Amino acid sequence: MTTLKKRPGGELATRPLHFIWIADCSLSMKTKGKIQSLNHAIREAIPAMQAVAAENVNAEVLVRAVKFSDGAQWHIAEPTKVDDFKWQDLHVEGLTAMGDALRLVADQLKMPPMTDRGLPPVLVLITDGEPTDDFVGGLNELMKLPWGKKAVRIGIAIGEDAELEVLEQFIGNPELQPLQANNAQDLVAYIRWVSTAVLQAASAPPSQVTSTIENNVPIPAAPIPIADPDSAADVW
Numbered sequence: 001m002t003t004l005k006k007r008p009g010g011e012l013a014t015r016p017l018h019f020i021w022i023a024d025c026s027l028s029m030k031t032k033g034k035i036q037s038l039n040h041a042i043r044e045a046i047p048a049m050q051a052v053a054a055e056n057v058n059a060e061v062l063v064r065a066v067k068f069s070d071g072a073q074w075h076i077a078e079p080t081k082v083d084d085f086k087w088q089d090l091h092v093e094g095l096t097a098m099g100d101a102l103r104l105v106a107d108q109l110k111m112p113p114m115t116d117r118g119l120p121p122v123l124v125l126i127t128d129g130e131p132t133d134d135f136v137g138g139l140n141e142l143m144k145l146p147w148g149k150k151a152v153r154i155g156i157a158i159g160e161d162a163e164l165e166v167l168e169q170f171i172g173n174p175e176l177q178p179l180q181a182n183n184a185q186d187l188v189a190y191i192r193w194v195s196t197a198v199l200q201a202a203s204a205p206p207s208q209v210t211s212t213i214e215n216n217v218p219i220p221a222a223p224i225p226i227a228d229p230d231s232a233a234d235v236w
Contacts (some may be wrong), residue, residue: 014060017119017203018079020105021065024127024158026096032236034128034158035092037184041191043087049195052203053082059119059203070094072101098131098166099138106138109147120217121151122202124194125170128236130163139169152202152217154194156181159236176219183234185226193223 021042029035053061062079066072067090076088105123108114142148155167155178167178181187197220204217 014058015117015119016079016115017059017061017199018108018114018121019061019063019082019199020108020121020123021063021075022101022105022123022125023065023067023075023090024096024098024129025067025069025090025092026094026129026132027069027092028096028129028161029090029158030092031128031159032234033184034236035090037187038126038158038191039087039089040184041188042195044188045192045195046082046085046087048192049199050082050085052196052200056200056203061199061203066101066104068097068101071097072104074104095132096127096129097133098125098127099133099135101125102135102138102142102170106141106145106148109142109145109151111147114147118147120202121147122154122194122198123151124154124156125167126156126158127167128158128162130166135166136169143172152198152219154198155179156187156190156194158187179222180225182236183226185234189223189226193220 023038025035029038049061049063053059061082063082063085064077064079065075067075070093075090109121153171153173154176155171157164157167157178157180159182160180162178162180164178164180171178179190181190201220202217
């Protein structure tokens with residue numbers, strides 16, 4: 001469906017941009033309040049995300065979320081206009097079925113339901129561990145699709161136990177490394193960055209995009225991690 005937005009002199013057709021959170025809800029996310037910190041970080045980033053989307057009449061930002069533990073399922077299944085998006089808290093259980101999560105996302109990046117006139121999707125994979133299922137198979141399902149290849153893929157590691165090599169494979173770009181959040185402040189900063197700066201880059205009109213990276217979206221510099229959290233107990 002084509003959406004029209006008002007602009008001086010007439011109306012402008014927008015292009016859909018799908019933004020998908022892919023969140024680890026395994027039992028290890030209960031440690032030191034990691035799941036609560038993730039819920040807080042995403043909820044706090046929504047107003048800034050809405051503001052960035054409102055500034056770019058080129059894109060219609062549609063947000064949803066996948067959660068994975070023993071298996072994977074849509075946490076927020078319907079692609080929701082960012083102005084109407086409300087976060088629902090994640091809860092922990094089970095293992096780390098990351099491959100299943102990527103298969104769920106891949107199924108939604110086929111055409112249809114995707115169209116060939118959209119903007120590159122933004123996929124944000126967040127984990128504190130390593131897959132307990134067939135991650136490579138799930139990633140292959142995603143990457144064999146045109147929109148999987150073109151997607152802006154961001155990986156956020158929560159704590160030192162997260163498997164960075166897995167996130168590197170997901171990102172698939174040596175110039176873009178996983179973000180490692182070692183405390184709640186880092187996580188808030190990274191979630192806000194991907195919700196605003198990365199979203200803004202992905203929603204730029206094609207004439208403003210000059211990157212030669214496969215997904216053709218220039219990724220801005222990530223925030224610098226917090227070097228000295230309030231106490232050692234705050235480190236993951």
